[in-house]
Amino acid sequence: MLDRAAAVLDAQPVLEVRDLRVHFDDYDGIVRAVDGVSFQVMPGRTVGIVGESGCGKSVMARSILRIVDRGSRVVGGSVLLRRRSGVEDLMQLEPDSRPMREIRGREIALVFQEPMTSFSPVHTVGSQIIEAVRLHSGSSRAEARREAIRQLEHVGTPHPGYIMEQYAWQLSGGLRQRAMLAMALVGGPSVLIADEPTTALDVTTQAQVLELLHSLQHQSGMALMLITHDFGVVAQIADDVVVMYLGRVVEQGPADAIFHDPRHPYTRALLSSMPSVIAKPRARLATLPGAVPHPLNRPPGCAFHPRCASAIPGRCDRDTPRQSVVQPSHSVNCHLYHEADPT
Amino acid sequence: MRRRFVKHRLAVCGGLVVVAFYLAAAFADFLAYSDPGKLDAQRILVPPQRVSLWSAGRFSPHVYRLVRTRNPETLVLDYSADRSVEIPVVLFAHGYPYRLFGLFPTDIHWIGTRGEPTESSLFLLGSDALGRDLFSRLVVGTRTSLTIGLVGVCISLVLGVILGAVSGFYGGIVDLVIQRVIEMLRAIPTLPLWLGLAAAIPPTWSVTSVYFTITLIVSFVGWTELARELRGRIMSLRHEDFVLAAELCGARPRRIMFVHMIPACTSHIIATATLALPTMISSETALSFLGLGLRSPAISLGVLLNGAQNIQAVALYPWLISPALPTAVIVLAFNLMGDGLRDAADPYA
Amino acid sequence: MPADVILRVRGLTKHFGVARDGEAASADILRAVDDVSFSVRRAKTLALVGESGCGKTTAVRCIVRAMPPTSGNVWFRTTAGGVVDLAALNEAGLRPLRAEIQMVFQDPYSSLNPRLSVLDIIAEPLVVSGVRNRTVIRDRVANLLELVGLRPDHMARYPNAFSGGERQRIGIARALALHPRLVIADEAVSALDVSVRAQILNLLLELQDRYHISYLLVSHDLGIVKHISDQVGVMYVGQMVESADCQAIYRRPLHPYTAALLAAVPIPDPRRRRAAYAAPGEAASPRNPPPGCTFHPRCQHAIPRCKLERPQWAELEPGRFVRCHRAHELQLRGIEA
Known part of the structure; x- marks a missing residue:
């Protein structure tokens, strides 16, 4: 607990994604699902990754843990994880290697939108959490069982002993999501990646889970990367928002x-198009005209230019905008904010 | 779906074999060089013959004249080649007359002999106990068996699609009745059922009537599988929004079934039909083999195998069981293709 | 039935028989919709709000008679001016009325038959209603496509050539083909991307202004509901717990469940973070609803009476209906705009 608190004070990012590029092969060509994404995750803070369908947010999250589907590959960039033993570039590790497996769960944990798929339907929730505990700590069965119940209590499930004996499909969506959080947190990760963790839930349950994520983060000082x-x-x-x-x-x-103070025309349009x-x-x-193009036919230059009201002809449709810093720690990739381009 | 099927190598191979077989069936009379019904007492049980390709250093395919002798001790007929008489084998020779596709009268066959009648000199796969050429009978028999399969599948397709769709669409009591009928039909052991039905065919009926009756008998059980499959699909389609949308604009059940539901199952129907075909073919073969299906003078793979029923015959004249090979190949090819189609139609099944 | 009411639902109830599973022998009836009443006015929008399993979808399916209701009345004012009870009609009696009530579906993928061209999809209601002339059909389809903002020359294409938002437009065009008076939209925009959602909401509002269509909207998204509806009905475990004017319900909810829903909505403004009050626990199962008020196990205002006595559906103020024993004394917080 002590060094966790120390980590919070430390202003070094716990996870840094640098120019990550992930491509995968489709029938009709190569999809550049993630194409040069960079951001930092600070300990004890929450980064929200937002975007519409096809923006690559989920692929990006999975690539960090190297659990991308077959046919997709990381073609460039690095993901630097700060561990007690030093900084490690996850992209240099083999996806199935021992060090990578140790990082999953112990350093970085992942929860999905549909917790149903992360539990096996033929084993009880309890036995799976116990398994996860034993994998991380190598403790005895009885000890692991106590730890599993403690974790379930920790995520606020009523009657943890009863939940242990249930199968995932017997639980309600909210309980399932809590059970998955319990399982994800057994390794005491320093980063939790939550991929649309509340999308499948009802509003009141969503509020409960968000509150839970918030309080868990407060207690443990872990960083949270929320994809939604x-x-x-x-x-x-x-x-922080990406x-x-x-x-x-x-x-x-x-x-x-x-x-x-949104600067990018896309962010502005999205915010003003929300019925709230x-x-x-x-x-x-x-409204934004048109729809999000298929990632396969990404428009050249700034991918947003065909839907952008302030697109500059001859520039936005040709050059990929670089990052410009508009405020300390607030940056935008848009030609509108480039001071006089050298060209 | 096509893309997924093409990726399935084995299924594509199966498909090519199936196409080849149906092409052979379409051109059966052209491929059969001897009249498959022509008896020849002088040419009983001729073993398969070799065609020599070279004659005196020149390319000139030929066979030798057959000389029949009887082994004086065992009294078994022996055939030997008279090496002094070469009978040339030529392409596109004239032989027995037939109508191509039942339309164009012709007498051209892919090969034949010159000088001597083909019927008494060319036996690529040998001849049967009545002196008929086995290769030609095989080709013609394959056609019969394949068409019985095809017609049988068509009949069971119509029955299966209509009853399956109705059962899945209406549910309730209609579904209950149809499903119990299917269960009853499936509970009857097929072989005795066929035996009973086939035994009821009067022996005086013509070849064509027997042919159609046998087709009906094999499709009688075949439709149940398809009906079940389709019922399940239709039931799940029943919950699709586009079906509800059609209902909400006042479409009647028949329109919903035929415009919206059955076309959505096409790939499943095709796959199930493809998997049902080999069952039909082997059913016919089995029935005729037992002497209960088609009978001579009709020619089918089963009828041909019927001649190889006797273990002694098989020991002495092994070429008589050659019709088993195309049967096995076609059934295997259909199964491979059907599996591939099914996987392509429903990759998660 | 007042003259400006186009649809009036009274006491709508739908029970499903459920196989006994041994655990709870009495739980063999699932009360999916339990005594629901509301009215939709001409050219206005009523939204049914609630979480999954609250019975809102079942309720609208009973209204369009995709399934027969167990009991209750569904009075509909036809073009001719008469009032008919849809719940009492058989399939043949409903058929002539089908044109007047149409539906827009949630899933833009499963609501269009992938094997039919856009022309055939939009033309279906016309063909079914007896229009046979191909040129008339083509012209009408072209008009409809233009109306929903699609290019008429795309009518020969198949649904897979369109994006989710465009498909939803096709679905709207199909619903409009027969000039309906009431359009039921079941989560019609919730499957769409944020940027596309706004386009479809604008389209729905435009069409309403132009053709005076009434909407019955089903949604779980309180933002969308606030944006588009005139009246709101809040459902919880098969029952309607509150219904009122949209503005009023957001400003000052009368039922604790409505207040809990409003408190749980994530407001897209980091300066308005709320010390989240989330109603504890999860929605009860309609299979085995708690006795008394179905919300009492989660309600922070519950009194002993709530556990015993089922509250009545009552008009507390003019136009404000609520099903709560303490509605008259509670001061609940809504959302200030």
Whole structure:
């Protein structure tokens, strides 16, 4: 616990993604699912990765843990994980190697949108959590069982002893998500990646799970990387926000800046197109023309230019925008914010 | 679906074999060089013959004239080649007359002999106990068996699709009745059922009537599988929104079934039908082998194998069981292709 | 039935028989929809809100008669001006009324038959209603496509050539083909990306203004509901717990469940983070609902009476219905705009 607290004070990122590129082969060509993504995750803070379908946020999360599907490969970039033993580049490790397996769960844990798929339907929830405990600590069965119950209590499940004996499909969505969190946290990870953890849940259950994530993070000082398409969720829980569009980061910065001073036309349009409980009813929503293109036919230059109202012809459709810093720790990838380009 | 099927190598091979067999069936009379029904007392049980390709250093395929002798001790007929008489084998020779596709009268066959009648001199796979050429009978028999399979599948397709769709669409009592009928049909052991039905065919019926009756008998059981398969698919389609949308605009059940549901099952229907075909073919073969299906003078793979029933005959004249090979190959090919189609139609099944 | 009401549902109930599983012998009836009443006014939108399993989808399926209701009345005012009870009609009696009530579905993928061209999909209601002339059909389909913002020359394409938002537009075009008076939208935008969702919501609002269509909207997203609806009905475990004017319900909910729902909505503004109050536990099962008020196990305002006595559906203020014993005394917080 002590060195966790020390880690929070330490201003070094616990996880740093640098220029990550992940491609996969489709029938019709190579999809550049993640194409040069960089951001940092600070200990004890929450990074919200937001984007619409096809923006590559899930692929990116899976590539960090090297659990990408067959046919996809990391073609460049690095993911630096700060461990007690020093900084390690996860992209240099073999996906199935022993060091990589040790990092999964112990250093970085992952929870998915649909917890059903991460539990085996033929084993009880308890036996799977016990298995996870034993894998990490090598403790005896009885000890592991006590630890599993402690973890389930920790994530706020009522009657943990009863839950242990259930199969995943017997639990409600909210309980399943809690059980999965319990399993993910047994290794005491320093980073938790949550991929749409509340999308399949109802509003009241979503609020419970978000609250839980928040309090778990407070207790353990771990970093949380929350991947979602829901700006509301991000606004409620994230400290920093990374907005992605078609495999690239378009804007990143502190949550307050992203929501109250968005710079990228995409972020602006998304925020103003949301029907919200605090917006004016029946007002015409600002819309973005068209739909998100298939990642296979990403437009050249800035991928957003065909839908962008302020696109500069001859520039946005040709050159890929570089990152410009608009405020300390708030940056945007857009030609509008480039001071006089050398060309 | 096509892309997934093409990736399935074995299934594609099976498909090619199936296509080859059906092509052979379509051109059966062209491929049969001897009249498959022509008896020849002088050419009983001729063993398979070799075609020599070279004659005096020149390319000139030929066979030798057969000389029949009887072994004086065992009284078994022996055939030897008279090396002094070469009978040339030529392509596109004239032979017995037939109608190509039942339409164009012709007498061209892919090979034949010159000088001597083909019927008494060329026996690529030997001849049977009545002196008929086995190769030609094999080709013609394959055609019969394959078409019985095809017609049988068509009949069971119609029955299976309609009853399966109705059962899955309406559910309730209709479903209950149809499903119990299917269970009853499936509970009856097939062989005795066929035996009973086949035994009821009057022996005086013509070859064609027997042919159609046998087809009906084999498809009688075949439709149940398809009906079950389709019922399941239709039941799951029943919950699709586009079906509800059609209902909401007032479409009647028949339109919903034929416009929205059955076309959505096409790939499954094709796959199931492909898997049902080999069963039909082997059913017919089995029935005829037992002497209960088609009978001479009709020619089918089963009828041909019927001649190899006797263990003694098989020991002495092993070429008589050669019709078993195409039967096995075609059934295997169909199964491979059907498996591939099924996987392609429903990769998660 | 007041003249401006187009659909009035009273006491709608749908029970499903469930096989006994030994554990709870009495739980052999699933009360999916239990005594639900509301009215939809002409050219207005009523939204049914609730979490999964609250029976909102079952309720609308009973209204369009995709399944027969167990009891209750569904009065509908036809174009001719008469009022018919849809719940009492048989399939043949419903058929002429089908044109007037249409539906837009949640899943833009499963709601369009992948084997039919867009022309055939949108033309289906026309063909079924007896239009046979191909040119008339083509012209009408072209008009409809233009109306929903798609290019008429795309009518020969198949659904797989379109994105989710475009498919939803096709679904809307199909629903509009027969000039319906009531369109039921079951989570019609929840499967869409945020940027596309706004387009479809705008389209729905435009169409309403233009053709005076009434909408019955089903949604779990309180943001969308606030944006598009005039009235809101909140459902919980098969029952309607509150219904009122949209503005009123957001500003000052009367039922604790409505308040809990509003408190749980993540507001897209980091400056308005809330010390999240989430109603504890999870929604009860409609198979075995708690006695008394179904919400009492999760309700922080529950009193002993709530456990015993089932609250009545009552009009507390003009136009504000609520099913709660303490509605008159509670001061609940809503969301300030």
